[in-house]
Amino acid sequence: MPVIQKSAVTSQTEPGRTSLDAVIVGAGFAGIYMLHRLRQLGLAARVLEAGDGVGGTWYWNRYPGARCDVLSMEYSYQFSPELQQEWAWSERYATQPEILRYANHVTDRFDLRRDIQFNTRVRAAVFDDASGRWAITTERGESITATYCVMATGCLSSTNRPQFKGLENFSGPIYHTGDWPHAGVDFSGQRVGIIGTGSSAIQSIPLIAEQAAHLHVFQRTASYSVPAQNGPLDLDSVKSIKADYAAYRARNWQQPFGVDFRTNPESALSVAVEERTREYEARWHYGSLGFLGAYGDLLVSGEANETAAEFIRDKIRSIVKDPALAEKLVPRQVVGCKRLCLDSGYYATFNRPNVTLVDVSTTPIEEITPHGLRVQDTEYTFDRLIFATGFDAMTGALEKIDIRGKGGLALKTKWAAGPRTYLGLATAGFPNLFTITGPGSPSVLSNMLPSIEQHVNWVSECIDYVHRRGVRTIEATEDAESQWVEHVNAVAHTTLYPNCNSWYLGANIPGKPRIFMPYLGVPPYVVKCKEVAARGYEGFALTV
Numbered sequence: 001m002p003v004i005q006k007s008a009v010t011s012q013t014e015p016g017r018t019s020l021d022a023v024i025v026g027a028g029f030a031g032i033y034m035l036h037r038l039r040q041l042g043l044a045a046r047v048l049e050a051g052d053g054v055g056g057t058w059y060w061n062r063y064p065g066a067r068c069d070v071l072s073m074e075y076s077y078q079f080s081p082e083l084q085q086e087w088a089w090s091e092r093y094a095t096q097p098e099i100l101r102y103a104n105h106v107t108d109r110f111d112l113r114r115d116i117q118f119n120t121r122v123r124a125a126v127f128d129d130a131s132g133r134w135a136i137t138t139e140r141g142e143s144i145t146a147t148y149c150v151m152a153t154g155c156l157s158s159t160n161r162p163q164f165k166g167l168e169n170f171s172g173p174i175y176h177t178g179d180w181p182h183a184g185v186d187f188s189g190q191r192v193g194i195i196g197t198g199s200s201a202i203q204s205i206p207l208i209a210e211q212a213a214h215l216h217v218f219q220r221t222a223s224y225s226v227p228a229q230n231g232p233l234d235l236d237s238v239k240s241i242k243a244d245y246a247a248y249r250a251r252n253w254q255q256p257f258g259v260d261f262r263t264n265p266e267s268a269l270s271v272a273v274e275e276r277t278r279e280y281e282a283r284w285h286y287g288s289l290g291f292l293g294a295y296g297d298l299l300v301s302g303e304a305n306e307t308a309a310e311f312i313r314d315k316i317r318s319i320v321k322d323p324a325l326a327e328k329l330v331p332r333q334v335v336g337c338k339r340l341c342l343d344s345g346y347y348a349t350f351n352r353p354n355v356t357l358v359d360v361s362t363t364p365i366e367e368i369t370p371h372g373l374r375v376q377d378t379e380y381t382f383d384r385l386i387f388a389t390g391f392d393a394m395t396g397a398l399e400k401i402d403i404r405g406k407g408g409l410a411l412k413t414k415w416a417a418g419p420r421t422y423l424g425l426a427t428a429g430f431p432n433l434f435t436i437t438g439p440g441s442p443s444v445l446s447n448m449l450p451s452i453e454q455h456v457n458w459v460s461e462c463i464d465y466v467h468r469r470g471v472r473t474i475e476a477t478e479d480a481e482s483q484w485v486e487h488v489n490a491v492a493h494t495t496l497y498p499n500c501n502s503w504y505l506g507a508n509i510p511g512k513p514r515i516f517m518p519y520l521g522v523p524p525y526v527v528k529c530k531e532v533a534a535r536g537y538e539g540f541a542l543t544v
């Protein structure tokens with residue numbers, strides 16, 4: 001890797017410094033790897049993190065049952081072959097505590113902690129036209145200037161807390177799955193209400209139901225879920241992956257979502273019903289989001305999609321004993337256009353006598369009361385309330401920071417009609433600002449750890465390139481950005497993804513513009529990023 005000269009503004013790592021080469025916001029997997037790469041370039045960089053530890057998603061989401069839904073062997077870094085060999089996952093799908101231990105291990109193994117400033121929420125990042133530098137201010141009142149600013153703030157880090165009428169009147173504790181108490185919560189003997197039935201709810205409901213005296217589940221949209229078939233990792237398969245980890249990664253990276261979904265390009269409609277059912281059955285028993293890789297047109301053709309949707313619906317009907325209840329749990333939308341979930345005993349939990357499903361699809365929650373909540377004329381009572389209501393995804397964390405580019409342009413203003421980026425990495429008018437897994441990149445529609453690494457590698461190579469050539473600023477051009485935004489949209493509209501009210505579209509947040517935010521297709525995206533760099537950062541304007 002090329003080493004570049006330290007810039008004149010580089011300061012050493014003593015506390016209290018205010019002038020740096022780079023500020024990185026966020027100490028999740030993206031932020032800590034970014035720090036590692038910038039340090040390797042000889043740059044003075046500091047990570048500012050709101051929490052008091054590393055891990056991001058895995059630091060905040062400590063609800064019962066939280067775990068990854070991409071195989072542990074794939075949901076990990078690959079930048080260090082040694083790290084890859086030495087780390088041993090214990091389960092097929094690792095738990096939140098194990099992933100958090102991994103994030104801490106990586107931080108210490110690469111001696112990153114000393115350049116991470118915890119309990120520091122960034123309030124504003126303002127570009128100064130005169131100096132060509134960023135001024136970053138924190139809620140603690142510090143101000144740091146830097147040549148480069150990297151937003152590693154996460155796509156699912158800004159919680160969505162619907163402002164129900166009467167919320168302030170609830171007499172018991174209220175939790176959000178995305179900001180769970182570190183000490184854990186004991187629900188024994190408690191009556192609990194949970195709002196939401198997305199991935200977080202689907203993971204936590206079976207465990208909360210085992211503990212609580214009673215659990216009320218408030219469902220607005222029923223979700224499709226496939227059993228995780230989780231268990232201890234098979235040591236033989238670990239050995240065979242580790243024998244040539246690089247080849248395993250390379251193979252998976254060629255898949256549409258950058259993950260081993262064993263995607264079959266055939267059409268679901270080209271095979272006999274019996275064969276199709278056998279395939280769905282096999283994938284159901286294997287247990288993976290790769291259920292949707294069964295056929296190449298499941299996310300393109302409504303008719304093909306319906307075959308997979310109906311298979312899952314029948315599974316729900318066979319698991320849930322009360323037929324009327326089963327019908328309430330049966331999703332009606334296209335399968336996959338909201339994220340498919342992976343569960344351990346979710347649907348069967350509704351056979352328990354202490355679990356009640358309340359359908360709020362047509363009669364919304366009207367208000368939170370001191371002892372529960374009200375839907376039409378019925379008040380449901382409980383002692384504790386859980387919001388499993390998700391996130392202001394992809395743009396939320398960025399727009400919470402007052403980011404201002406050239407001429408004082410606010411990012412929020414620029415993105416008022418939806419996020420606009422070039423490759424999800426940069427946005428016109430905001431020189432030397434990079435976003436990791438930003439809107440317009442595969443991001444949440446990929447295995448995120450390899451996507452994070454790909455972005456961090458690209459950004460560090462870009463910084464190395466401009467820094468060595470004495471380039472003062474690098475900025476996406478309006479033209480390149482417009483073409484990319486159009487392309488991201490065009491690709492999405494060749495699929496079924498825009499067909500339902502998903503957070504990919506911003507539809508879960510009242511007033512948020514409906515723009516399909518992630519880019520569909522890891523392999524073509526990676527090729528495009530490489531081409532842009534190889535052509536001297538085509539689509540970017542470089543000033544000296």
Ligand code: FAD
Pocket residue numbers: 025026027028029030031048049050051055056057058059061066067068069070075120121122123152153154155156157200397401436437446447448449452
């Ligand atoms: P994050 O981990 O979100 O880290 C961002 C950090 O930035 C946070 O620590 C936050 O505190 C900090 N931050 C934000 N704003 C500020 C600010 N203004 N000032 C200072 N600090 C700030 N992806 C997968 O590919 N597979 C999975 O199985 C999977 N499971 C998931 C399970 C859950 C419950 C959730 C919520 C997400 C899951 N994801 C999964 C997506 C997951 O977010 C990514 O895989 C990955 O962890 C994101 O890392 P990151 O560093 O980009 O962002």
Ligand code: NAP
Pocket residue numbers: 067068069070156162177195196197198199200201203218219220221339342360365388389390391444501503508
């Ligand atoms: P989510 O998928 O957005 O689910 C939020 C749930 O809350 C939905 O059921 C939603 O209903 C409901 N909701 C929101 N506002 C509501 C309101 N005002 N009234 C009633 N219901 C309301 O959020 P999430 O479950 O936290 O998951 C977010 C993403 O994080 C996932 O899609 C996934 O990418 C990631 N994740 C992954 C895992 C994993 O398995 N590894 C686990 C958790 C999270 P509607 O559907 O009707 O909007």
